Amino acid sequence: MRVDTRWLTREQLAAWVRLAAVLELLPTALDSQLRRDAQLTHFDYYVLAMLSESPDSTMRMAKLAETTTATLARLSHVVQRLETRGLLERVPCPAVRRVTNARLTEAGWRKVREAAPGHVAFVRDNVIDALTPDQITQLADITQAILHRLDPTAGRAGMYQWYDSPEPAD
Amino acid sequence: MRVDTRWLTREQLAAWVRLAAVLELLPTALDSQLRRDAQLTHFDYYVLAMLSESPDSTMRMAKLAETTTATLARLSHVVQRLETRGLLERVPCPAVRRVTNARLTEAGWRKVREAAPGHVAFVRDNVIDALTPDQITQLADITQAILHRLDPTAGRAGMYQWYDSPEPAD
Numbered sequence: 001m002r003v004d005t006r007w008l009t010r011e012q013l014a015a016w017v018r019l020a021a022v023l024e025l026l027p028t029a030l031d032s033q034l035r036r037d038a039q040l041t042h043f044d045y046y047v048l049a050m051l052s053e054s055p056d057s058t059m060r061m062a063k064l065a066e067t068t069t070a071t072l073a074r075l076s077h078v079v080q081r082l083e084t085r086g087l088l089e090r091v092p093c094p095a096v097r098r099v100t101n102a103r104l105t106e107a108g109w110r111k112v113r114e115a116a117p118g119h120v121a122f123v124r125d126n127v128i129d130a131l132t133p134d135q136i137t138q139l140a141d142i143t144q145a146i147l148h149r150l151d152p153t154a155g156r157a158g159m160y161q162w163y164d165s166p167e168p169a170d
Numbered sequence: 171m172r173v174d175t176r177w178l179t180r181e182q183l184a185a186w187v188r189l190a191a192v193l194e195l196l197p198t199a200l201d202s203q204l205r206r207d208a209q210l211t212h213f214d215y216y217v218l219a220m221l222s223e224s225p226d227s228t229m230r231m232a233k234l235a236e237t238t239t240a241t242l243a244r245l246s247h248v249v250q251r252l253e254t255r256g257l258l259e260r261v262p263c264p265a266v267r268r269v270t271n272a273r274l275t276e277a278g279w280r281k282v283r284e285a286a287p288g289h290v291a292f293v294r295d296n297v298i299d300a301l302t303p304d305q306i307t308q309l310a311d312i313t314q315a316i317l318h319r320l321d322p323t324a325g326r327a328g329m330y331q332w333y334d335s336p337e338p339a340d
Contacts (some may be wrong), residue, residue, distance in 0.1 A: 005290055012298050022306065025320045029320055044203075123186060124176060127189070127319070138309075141190060148300065149297070
């Protein structure tokens with residue numbers, strides 16, 4: 001046993017225990033809602049939603065993996081499953097050899113459009129509407145700081161910052 | 171499609187996307203560290219750690235499920251696995267009929283003591299030390315608010331609040 005351990009203070013422990021409880025409960029709750037209402041996992045939904053917001057509903061697989069913070073292996077597995085269900089398709093990139101794109105199909109579009117309102121309502125009920133505007137800003141800063149530690153490469157590439165661009169989304 | 175959807179604002183979306191990325195990355199990172207260093211999942215560790223802080227290293231199974239925010243079914247499965255490894259044992263409650271207690275064994279104690287310094291260092295590196303003291307307080311309040319939505323019963327029972335008691339821990 002190391003003798004130089006810096007144990008957590010009571011304040012740090014309180015924050016950590018609660019964050020750990022959120023990590024335990026929230027992903028399960030998100031999956032349950034989306035499975036019940038749209039026959040999708042949260043990760044499935046996230047993949048489809050990211051595609052739906054890209055030009056031509058198309059992204060390179062490697063970029064999609066980055067954006068969804070998944071390994072390429074995990075993403076490939078999920079994309080294959082969604083492709084079998086007809087919600088997206090993999091196509092060779094017309095511009096770059098040996099690069100594969102994922103593209104939302106019409107059925108995939110319908111799925112996202114149908115699932116989005118219920119999912120957003122769920123996220124509001126369980127997370128967003130529980131917080132004050134100040135807490136929303138704090139949460140964005142706190143999660144950004146944690147992500148920089150967990151995934152410094154992504155942080156440098158600014159991948160969690162693309163929502164910060166000053167232009168309105170539509 | 172419902173027409174009254176309250177879509178997320180840009181600020182809310184930024185916070186939500188980053189929290190979702192933390193939900194995706196952090197549990198995997200915690201599991202990897204503990205599997206590598208102690209042959210435990212994060213949930214295994216949490217169960218053992220909660221027992222180690224209880225009087226006589228013993229808790230009722232139902233209470234342990236509450237504390238770890240697990241269903242009794244999930245907890246039973248994990249406890250059975252840890253019992254097979256000799257890290258804890260299930261014993262009938264001496265005080266209440268038909269109640270089962272979980273109790274840490276000597277080997278379980280050693281496991282927690284050996285795993286704790288490395289795990290705390292990991293939690294510091296990836297979460298706690300990335301945040302200012304103000305952000306620690308903000309995170310405790312934000313996660314508390316989310317937990318009240320996700321699990322109102324536990325919120326009422328104050329189960330996430332037992333770290334707030336004014337007495338020092340030791």
